[in-house]
Amino acid sequence: MxxxxxxxxxxxxxxxxxxxxxxxxxGLDVTADLLIQDGKIVQIGDKIAAPIGxxxxxxxxxxxxxxxxxxxxxxxxxxxxxxxxCASGSAAAAAGGYTTxxxxxxxxxxxxxxxxxxxxxxxxxxxxxxxxGFVAAISVGRAGESLTEMRDLxxxxxxxxxxxxxxxxxxxxxxxxLQYVRPLNLPLALHEEEPSLTHGGHMHEGAVSATxxxxxxxxxxxxxxxxxxxRLAEQEGARIHLQHISVRxxxxxxxxxxxxxxxxxxxxxxxxxxxxxxxxxxxxSNFKMNPPLASxxxxxxxxxxxKTGVIDCIATDHAPHAIHEKEVPFEAAAFGVTGLxxxxxILLEELVAPDLVPLETIIRAMTEGPCNAFDLERPALRVGAxxxxxxxxxxxxxxxxxxxxxxxxxxxxxxxxxxxxxxxxTIANGRLAHDELEVLA
Amino acid sequence: MxxxxxxxxxxxxDRADIERILETAAGFEDVVERDVKKVPTLRGRTVVNLFYxxxxxxSSSFELAAKRLSADVVSVKSSGSSVDKGESLKDTIRTLxxxxxxxxxxxxPHIGAAQLTARWSDAHVVNAGDGKHQHPTQALLDLxxxxxxxxxxxxxxxxxxxxxxxxxxARSDIEAFQxxxxxVTLIGPPALIPPGIVEATGVKVSDDPEAMSEADVIYVxxxxxxxxxPGQNYLxxxxxxxxxWGVNARRVRPGQVVMHPGPMNRGVEIxxxxxxxxxxxVENQVEAGLVxxxxxxxxxxxxxxxxxxxxxxxxxxxxxxx
Numbered sequence: 001m002x003x004x005x006x007x008x009x010x011x012x013x014x015x016x017x018x019x020x021x022x023x024x025x026x027g028l029d030v031t032a033d034l035l036i037q038d039g040k041i042v043q044i045g046d047k048i049a050a051p052i053g054x055x056x057x058x059x060x061x062x063x064x065x066x067x068x069x070x071x072x073x074x075x076x077x078x079x080x081x082x083x084x085x086c087a088s089g090s091a092a093a094a095a096g097g098y099t100t101x102x103x104x105x106x107x108x109x110x111x112x113x114x115x116x117x118x119x120x121x122x123x124x125x126x127x128x129x130x131x132x133g134f135v136a137a138i139s140v141g142r143a144g145e146s147l148t149e150m151r152d153l154x155x156x157x158x159x160x161x162x163x164x165x166x167x168x169x170x171x172x173x174x175x176x177x178l179q180y181v182r183p184l185n186l187p188l189a190l191h192e193e194e195p196s197l198t199h200g201g202h203m204h205e206g207a208v209s210a211t212x213x214x215x216x217x218x219x220x221x222x223x224x225x226x227x228x229x230x231r232l233a234e235q236e237g238a239r240i241h242l243q244h245i246s247v248r249x250x251x252x253x254x255x256x257x258x259x260x261x262x263x264x265x266x267x268x269x270x271x272x273x274x275x276x277x278x279x280x281x282x283x284x285s286n287f288k289m290n291p292p293l294a295s296x297x298x299x300x301x302x303x304x305x306x307k308t309g310v311i312d313c314i315a316t317d318h319a320p321h322a323i324h325e326k327e328v329p330f331e332a333a334a335f336g337v338t339g340l341x342x343x344x345x346i347l348l349e350e351l352v353a354p355d356l357v358p359l360e361t362i363i364r365a366m367t368e369g370p371c372n373a374f375d376l377e378r379p380a381l382r383v384g385a386x387x388x389x390x391x392x393x394x395x396x397x398x399x400x401x402x403x404x405x406x407x408x409x410x411x412x413x414x415x416x417x418x419x420x421x422x423x424x425x426t427i428a429n430g431r432l433a434h435d436e437l438e439v440l441a
Numbered sequence: 442m443x444x445x446x447x448x449x450x451x452x453x454x455d456r457a458d459i460e461r462i463l464e465t466a467a468g469f470e471d472v473v474e475r476d477v478k479k480v481p482t483l484r485g486r487t488v489v490n491l492f493y494x495x496x497x498x499x500s501s502s503f504e505l506a507a508k509r510l511s512a513d514v515v516s517v518k519s520s521g522s523s524v525d526k527g528e529s530l531k532d533t534i535r536t537l538x539x540x541x542x543x544x545x546x547x548x549x550p551h552i553g554a555a556q557l558t559a560r561w562s563d564a565h566v567v568n569a570g571d572g573k574h575q576h577p578t579q580a581l582l583d584l585x586x587x588x589x590x591x592x593x594x595x596x597x598x599x600x601x602x603x604x605x606x607x608x609x610x611a612r613s614d615i616e617a618f619q620x621x622x623x624x625v626t627l628i629g630p631p632a633l634i635p636p637g638i639v640e641a642t643g644v645k646v647s648d649d650p651e652a653m654s655e656a657d658v659i660y661v662x663x664x665x666x667x668x669x670x671p672g673q674n675y676l677x678x679x680x681x682x683x684x685x686w687g688v689n690a691r692r693v694r695p696g697q698v699v700m701h702p703g704p705m706n707r708g709v710e711i712x713x714x715x716x717x718x719x720x721x722x723v724e725n726q727v728e729a730g731l732v733x734x735x736x737x738x739x740x741x742x743x744x745x746x747x748x749x750x751x752x753x754x755x756x757x758x759x760x761x762x763x
Contacts (some may be wrong), residue, residue, distance in 0.1 A: 207641035210637035210638040211573075214573070216635070328557075329553050332551055
């Protein structure tokens with residue numbers, strides 16, 4: 001059973017008055033009151049009276065959304081707390097309306113043993129304001145040679161397994177991992193990249209890389225591994241979750257796999273849904289990530305894939321880096337960008353407001369999708385459910401960088417961009433995780 | 442933010458800028474022919490040459506160009522400097538900027554290093570080569586050389602031959618040549634032609650060495666084996682490259698001229714019987730390099746109209762906003 005940890009605090013008593021309650025999975029889109037008592041949703045209706053000791057939030061013009069779930073976050077715990085830690089990373093997530101996140105094991109040391117996993121979960125229990133789980137490594141040291149003790153890691157609460165940051169290069173090791181993990185029914189989360197094709201690459205291969213002279217990273221490098229792993233998962237009957245899909249041809253492979261009944265879920269990041277390799281013309285190292293920003297055609301395919309459900313999760317791949325790791329020439333800069341605080345706002349501005357993708361699709365991919373992929377309890381606006389939700393002003397526009405980041409790092413690829421939607425209050429697992437109403441008043 | 446003008450790449454200049462610089466360079470020809478090869482134009486100005494990569498031609502020619510104009514010149518090479526001790530580019534630039542130089546000339550193995558230099562200093566910045574990206578003064582001196590020899594630029598057919606993928610010279614030349622109305626064809630083995638270059642620039646591309654026969658100018662690039670990692674297999678061997686694409690006397694037809702940015706790999710991309718012959722403009726290019734770089738330094742200091750004000754963070758705010 002996946003262990004999610006959060007800092008201890010009192011369960012809240014809150015009445016949200018007259019907000020739009022929007023939870024497409026529950027078929028809910030009404031303007032009503034919602035009452036939380038002792039951290040649980042106890043009533044949804046009109047003109048609910050606030051019991052004594054209940055904080056009242058005026059919801060007029062605001063929208064209450066289910067808490068978002070991010071299956072792909074780098075909290076940098078253990079060992080790289082100069083970039084991020086459980087407190088700062090979870091506060092960033094809460095400010096982005098998230099109530100559950102899963103952190104990756106490409107840490108120092110790698111989360112590849114029961115002891116490291118428990119230590120990381122203990123850090124979350126001390127510092128996280130929302131629910132934090134950890135995905136453990138597939139291979140010891142993420143070295144791609146020998147399997148981790150997956151049974152032990154599963155017993156201690158690993159949410160799944162991944163060598164994220166690197167692909168599982170060996171087809172044999174991938175096959176063995178699929179065989180071993182199948183009875184555990186946990187997903188393998190896969191970073192798909194054929195390394196012999198991406199070696200020396202700093203950006204997507206195409207007209208922009210040709211112009212700049214930056215080493216190109218061909219889109220096919222992702223697709224070859226996607227195709228291999230879908231076939232292997234099919235043969236071994238195991239579940240796979242494909243991380244940060246970025247090119248059209250990969251989506252085509254996933255769609256074919258789904259048609260054959262392969263158990264494959266997949267994610268796209270907000271930056272791949274919004275930006276293309278054109279952004280790299282600026283040589284701004286905040287546009288350097290793995291996989292790299294791809295072509296406009298690839299971006300259109302991702303949007304289409306999100307709408308058809310081939311892409312069923314939106315995941316930030318929140319990858320904080322310290323200033324000195326990014327304030328260097330593009331080729332010397334670290335791969336990765338932050339994303340938790342801007343995910344829904346950039347998607348609202350770039351995809352929902354121009355009517356390219358319905359809000360319902362976005363919310364499903366940020367709640368239902370990741371919860372199905374990792375068997376997590378889905379945050380829901382439903383009587384009886386634990387309160388995992390956030391109150392948003394979906395129309396407020398702001399400029400990224402103008403408001404302080406909660407993350408320790410500021411390597412956002414949306415700095416200076418206008419986005420839409422401010423998360424005012426987040427309640428995670430019945431606990432107050434983010435509260436901006438006071439500041440605004 | 443820097444508000445100075447810079448020469449980072451060919452997209453910093455337009456046709457009129459290029460024509461003016463070439464004209465100024467021609468005017469400097471008689472300075473370098475005199476007994477006393479010096480004019481007082483940049484007296485009291487400081488030029489810093491910061492070279493993170495080895496260089497013979499470019500570093501000596503920038504140094505001499507600045508001295509011919511009477512500037513004070515400081516040349517810093519990465520080996521033997523604090524770069525060896527792990528100093529970051531930012532700290533090196535900030536340190537040199539404390540001397541209040543008027544111009545920083547930088548060569549660096551990483552793309553965009555010149556842009557960062559402009560961000561972190563108060564000087565005019567000249568890009569003397571950043572990784573595989575741009576080398577704008579090379580393109581300007583190539584134009585100068587072609588114009589001087591052929592008497593025109595318009596409709597001159599240039600075949601750029603060889604390792605386009607790793608070549609900043611090719612990237613600057615393609616832009617400069619197209620801007621000035623030359624007709625450019627890239628010729629080389631497929632793996633050394635960057636995917637997307639046709640879409641990006643509209644040049645013609647051929648893997649057939651015979652396509653060189655159409656050109657007025659055969660521009661031979663250096664095979665940059667130091668940038669080719671083992672296992673990449675861009676080519677089976679240098680011998681095979683030389684046999685198929687190497688430029689030798691049999692390949693050059695009457696009326697054609699041959700250029701090369703140097704340093705040459707004799708017997709690989711260019712045969713000695715061409716390099717040492719009258720069709721080779723290699724030494725003319727070196728001579729042109731001096732007057733063209735004088736013109737660039739002069740233009741930046743006295744007519745600050747070339748280049749665009751650059752701030753790569755314009756769109757995205759300041760670093761480390763928090």
